[in-house]
Amino acid sequence: MLSDDLRAAVDADRTRDAGARFVDLVARYFEQTALGVGAVSPTAGAVSRRASFDEALPMQGRPLSEIVARLEREFLADANRLSHPMYMGHQVAAPLPAAVWTEMVIAALNNSVAVAEMSPTGTLVEERVIRWMCDLAGFGPGSGGTLTSGGLEATHTALLAARAALDPDAWKRGLTGAPPVIICGEHAHYAIARAAGELGLGTDNVRAVPSSDFAMDVEALAAMLDRLAREQRRVMAVVATAGHTATGAFDNLEAIGALCDARGLWFHVDGAHGASALFSAAHAHRLAGIARARTVAWDPHKMMLLPLAAGALIARDERDLTAAFSQQAPYLFHGAEGARSADQGTRSFMCSRRADALKVWVALQRYGASGIGAMYDHLCGLAQTLHRRMALRPDFVALHEPEANILCFRWLPEGAHDDETLDWLNQRLRERYNASGRGWITSTVLNGHRVLRVTMMNPRTNESHVEALLDGLATESAQLLNEPA
Ligand SMILES: Cc1ncc(COP(=O)(O)O)c(C=O)c1O
Numbered sequence: 314m315l316s317d318d319l320r321a322a323v324d325a326d327r328t329r330d331a332g333a334r335f336v337d338l339v340a341r342y343f344e345q346t347a348l349g350v351g352a353v354s355p356t357a358g359a360v361s362r363r364a365s366f367d368e369a370l371p372m373q374g375r376p377l378s379e380i381v382a383r384l385e386r387e388f389l390a391d392a393n394r395l396s397h398p399m400y401m402g403h404q405v406a407a408p409l410p411a412a413v414w415t416e417m418v419i420a421a422l423n424n425s426v427a428v429a430e431m432s433p434t435g436t437l438v439e440e441r442v443i444r445w446m447c448d449l450a451g452f453g454p455g456s457g458g459t460l461t462s463g464g465l466e467a468t469h470t471a472l473l474a475a476r477a478a479l480d481p482d483a484w485k486r487g488l489t490g491a492p493p494v495i496i497c498g499e500h501a502h503y504a505i506a507r508a509a510g511e512l513g514l515g516t517d518n519v520r521a522v523p524s525s526d527f528a529m530d531v532e533a534l535a536a537m538l539d540r541l542a543r544e545q546r547r548v549m550a551v552v553a554t555a556g557h558t559a560t561g562a563f564d565n566l567e568a569i570g571a572l573c574d575a576r577g578l579w580f581h582v583d584g585a586h587g588a589s590a591l592f593s594a595a596h597a598h599r600l601a602g603i604a605r606a607r608t609v610a611w612d613p614h615k616m617m618l619l620p621l622a623a624g625a626l627i628a629r630d631e632r633d634l635t636a637a638f639s640q641q642a643p644y645l646f647h648g649a650e651g652a653r654s655a656d657q658g659t660r661s662f663m664c665s666r667r668a669d670a671l672k673v674w675v676a677l678q679r680y681g682a683s684g685i686g687a688m689y690d691h692l693c694g695l696a697q698t699l700h701r702r703m704a705l706r707p708d709f710v711a712l713h714e715p716e717a718n719i720l721c722f723r724w725l726p727e728g729a730h731d732d733e734t735l736d737w738l739n740q741r742l743r744e745r746y747n748a749s750g751r752g753w754i755t756s757t758v759l760n761g762h763r764v765l766r767v768t769m770m771n772p773r774t775n776e777s778h779v780e781a782l783l784d785g786l787a788t789e790s791a792q793l794l795n796e797p798a
Contacts, residue, residue, distance in 0.1 A: 352750025399752035407771035408620035428660030435668035451604030457631025464585025467610030474637035498529035556587020561717030570605025589616035591685035627716035
C-alpha cells in the first residue's frame with residue numbers, strides 16, 4: 314500500500330504549479346543566457362561542486378521546491394551553458410526552445426516507438442519526419458528510416474545493413490571467409506572504426522583514404538579500390554562524410570557515389586553533421602550526389618539544433634534496414650509475414666524508444682524548413698566572418714576555408730617557437746580562455762598539431778560575439794606569454 318504522504322506527493326507533482334517550477338527554472342536559464350549574462354562554463358575560481366553531490370542515497374523524499382532550488386543553485390550554476398552566445402564548443406546545439414518544451418510532452422506520454430500499438434501517434438510522426446528527410450535527400454518512394462540516439466548508432470546500423478547485403482547469413486552464422494573491408498576518409502569519425510570493432514570485422518579492416526583539403530581524395534579512393542580488387546578483398550562499404558567532425562569539410566559525394574555505383578559497392582554517407590545543409594539554398598550543393606547513397610546518417614541534434622538526443626538513419630530502400638536486423642519477436646512485433654511492419658523496432662537498434670521524432674516535428678512546424686535553413690546559413694556565416702577577421706591578424710591563422718559552421722585555427726605568437734611549444738601554447742590558451750568564463754572553444758589535432766577549433770551552434774551568436782572571441786583570445790594569449798614558465 315502506498316502511504317497517504319507518498320500518494321499526495323505524486324499527485325501534487327502532477328499539477329501545473331509543480332510543472333511551473335521547472336518551466337520557470339528553464340525560462341530563467343534561457344533569459345540569462347540569451348543576454349549573455351554570466352560565465353559560459355565554470356570558471357577557474359568556481360568552488361568545486363563535487364562535494365555538493367557527494368551524498369548518501371536519499372531514503373525519504375523532500376519538497377519539490379527544495380529540489381528545484383538546489384538544481385538552480387548547484388546543478389545549473391556550474392553547468393556548461395550552451396545557450397550562451399559565447400559557447401562555440403562542440404557540435405552540440407543551443408537547443409531550439411520549442412523542441413525543449415516538447416521534451417516534457419514526450420516524457421509525459423512515454424509512448425515507446427518500437428511498437429506501433431504502443432505509440433500510435435509517435436509512430437506516425439516518426440514516419441512523417443523520416444519521409445521529409447528522405448524527400449530532402451532525393452530518395453524515392455521505397456525509402457525509409459529510423460530515428461537513432463545519434464550519428465554513431467546511425468552509422469553502426471548502416472554498416473550492419475551493408476553487412477547483411479554482403480553476407481545475408483552473417484546474422485545467424487557470423488561472418489565467413491576473410492573479413493571484408495570498410496573504406497572511409499582519414500578524418501572520418503570514430504563511429505566507423507567502432508562499428509567495425511563491434512561487428513567483428515576488426516578495426517584493422519577499416520582502410521583510411523588520404524585527404525585533400527581535409528576531404529577524401531577521390532583519386533586515392535579509386536586507387537585503393539583497384540588495389541583491393543586485385544587482392545580480391547571484399548569491400549563491405551565506402552563511407553563518405555558530409556561535414557567532417559574536425560573541419561566541417563564535405564567529401565565529394567557525387568564522385569564517390571559514382572565510383573561505388575560503377576563497382577556495385579554499398580555507399581554510406583555520414584551526414585551526422587552536414588546533412589542538414591539540405592535545408593539551406595546556399596549550402597545544399599555541398600551534398601550533390603547524396604541520392605546515390607544506400608544509407609545516410611543525419612543528426613537533427615546537430616545542425617537542426619535539437620536537444621539531445623535526435624539522430625536518424627535514412628535508407629534508399631527501407632528493406633535494407635529490416636534486413637539488417639533479422640529478428641522475430643512475436644511478443645512485440647505483430648506485422649503480417651512479408652508485409653512492411655509498422656513497428657519501428659524491426660529496423661532499429663533500440664527496443665524501448667523515446668518519441669524523439671516529435672521534437673523534430675515540432676521544430677519544423679514552429680520554425681519551418683526555411684527557418685532551419687536560415688539558421689544553418691547564419692551559423693556558417695559566423696564561421697566565415699571569423700575566417701575573414703582572422704585574416705587581418707598576424708597572430709591567429711585559420712587552417713582552412715570554412716565549408717560549414719566549424720573553423721580550426723592556430724595561435725602563432727610572435728617569436729621563434731618550435732612546433733612542440735606551439736602545440737603546448739595552443740593547448741594552454743584554450744584552457745585559459747575556457748576557464749576565464751568568457752567563452753568556450755574546443756581543440757583538435759590536425760596534421761599532427763594541436764589546433765584550436767570553434768563550432769557555431771547557437772543562433773543567438775552574432776558578429777559582435779565573434780569579435781569578443783578574438784578579443785578574449787588576444788587578452789588571454791597576452792597574459793599567457795607573461796605567465797611565469
Ligand atoms: C561526422 C560525425 N559522425 C558521427 C558523429 C557521432 O554522432 P553522435 O555523437 O550523435 O553519436 C559525429 C559527432 O560529432 C560526427 O561529427
